[in-house]
Amino acid sequence: xxxxxxxxxxxxxxxxxxxxxxxxxxxxxxxxxxxxxxxxxxxxxxxxxxxxxxxxxxxxxxxxxxxxxxxxxxxxxxxxxxxxxxxxxxxxxxxxxxxxxxxxxxxxxxxxxxxxxxxxxxxxxxxxxxxxxxxxxxxxxxxxxxxxxxxxxxxxxxxxxxxxxxxxxxxxxxxxxxxxxxxxxxxxx
Amino acid sequence: xxxxxxxxxxxxxxxxxxxxxxxxxxxxxxxxxxxxxxxxxxxxxxxxxxxxxxxxxxxxxxxxxxxxxxxxxxxxxxxxxxxxxxxxxxxxxxxxxxxxxxxxxxxxxxxxxxxxxxxxxxxxxxxxxxxxxxxxxxxxxxxxxxxxxxxxxxxxxxxxxxxxxxxxxxxxxxxxxxxxxxxxxxxxx
Numbered sequence: 001x002x003x004x005x006x007x008x009x010x011x012x013x014x015x016x017x018x019x020x021x022x023x024x025x026x027x028x029x030x031x032x033x034x035x036x037x038x039x040x041x042x043x044x045x046x047x048x049x050x051x052x053x054x055x056x057x058x059x060x061x062x063x064x065x066x067x068x069x070x071x072x073x074x075x076x077x078x079x080x081x082x083x084x085x086x087x088x089x090x091x092x093x094x095x096x097x098x099x100x101x102x103x104x105x106x107x108x109x110x111x112x113x114x115x116x117x118x119x120x121x122x123x124x125x126x127x128x129x130x131x132x133x134x135x136x137x138x139x140x141x142x143x144x145x146x147x148x149x150x151x152x153x154x155x156x157x158x159x160x161x162x163x164x165x166x167x168x169x170x171x172x173x174x175x176x177x178x179x180x181x182x183x184x185x186x187x188x189x
Numbered sequence: 190x191x192x193x194x195x196x197x198x199x200x201x202x203x204x205x206x207x208x209x210x211x212x213x214x215x216x217x218x219x220x221x222x223x224x225x226x227x228x229x230x231x232x233x234x235x236x237x238x239x240x241x242x243x244x245x246x247x248x249x250x251x252x253x254x255x256x257x258x259x260x261x262x263x264x265x266x267x268x269x270x271x272x273x274x275x276x277x278x279x280x281x282x283x284x285x286x287x288x289x290x291x292x293x294x295x296x297x298x299x300x301x302x303x304x305x306x307x308x309x310x311x312x313x314x315x316x317x318x319x320x321x322x323x324x325x326x327x328x329x330x331x332x333x334x335x336x337x338x339x340x341x342x343x344x345x346x347x348x349x350x351x352x353x354x355x356x357x358x359x360x361x362x363x364x365x366x367x368x369x370x371x372x373x374x375x376x377x378x
Contacts, residue, residue, distance in 0.1 A: 062332060069328050079321060113310065120309035127316040132268065134320065138327040139258050142363050143251060174331055
């Protein structure tokens with residue numbers, strides 16, 4: 001399991017054998033059962049996560065309704081709202097499946113970067129990749145029609161359609177379950 | 190003008206006097222006239238920018254229409270699509286006003302980080318701030334109704350309404366100019 005963390009880093013940048021061992025030794029792997037609420041809107045978000053296995057949904061409650069913000073699966077980093085700040089996070093994190101994550105914290109990060117400054121550039125490079133992916137995702141969401149958004153999901157993350165309940169997929173796409181059903185019917189014809 | 194770059198960094202993290210001088214010496218300030226196309230969809234995006242003064246719009250052309258992706262003003266970083274990759278950027282960058290920017294490139298960044306590793310942590314910290322702001326922007330866009338999006342803009346960036354043509358504001362909010370007019374009328378009543 002631990003090697004997943006190393007693989008994630010290697011997907012983005014190089015890692016010396018020495019650093020690879022440090023990553024393995026310092027990893028903080030945690031296992032959650034399906035249904036676990038990893039974070040509650042009122043909590044302080046001290047931790048960020050990398051999903052190693054499973055599926056975790058972030059959402060908030062507005063006007064009494066759950067609004068799905070993101071659905072994280074293998075290889076995706078989770079940075080909760082207000083991470084590292086002394087403020088309630090306002091978001092929920094819920095395991096849609098049994099999940100395995102690596103957990104980090106600002107304090108631990110700072111400590112590691114102090115001790116092993118070689119991680120500075122690794123963090124910076126991976127940060128840039130995440131930033132650019134996030135920007136792309138936002139722009140493509142903004143430009144796409146609801147139907148295109150659904151099609152884009154079927155192309156880029158087809159597994160989600162099997163793993164996540166339909167009403168959560170709808171909410172993730174910014175749609176009502178009814179609109180999503182209509183779109184799917186239209187596309188079938 | 191150059192101090193704007195230092196101020197930007199100081200807004201997010203500390204900077205020793207030595208590093209402050211290095212930032213000033215290594216800055217690459219550029220001035221553009223209103224209407225300048227800083228980047229064309231077919232170009233390779235070798236440079237990223239920090240807007241020091243003025244207003245720059247990023248857009249793409251889809252189905253023969255300009256779609257505004259982002260409007261950058263003072264203190265906002267611009268990372269064009271495919272920045273640092275050997276691929277056409279697919280986006281345009283156009284100056285809505287006479288503008289002053291600091292321009293950077295991956296090669297120059299790497300060179301600076303090699304020479305002054307102290308910048309690693311500064312880049313990482315600022316990257317995290319940008320990432321978290323970007324995520325917030327995406328989530329709030331996703332959750333908001335068109336009317337709420339407009340209201341959010343009037344609260345968070347009221348200057349844009351004076352600086353940017355109405356049809357570009359509409360496109361930025363994912364609306365047609367007609368829908369935006371209707372929303373504005375409704376809110377006036």
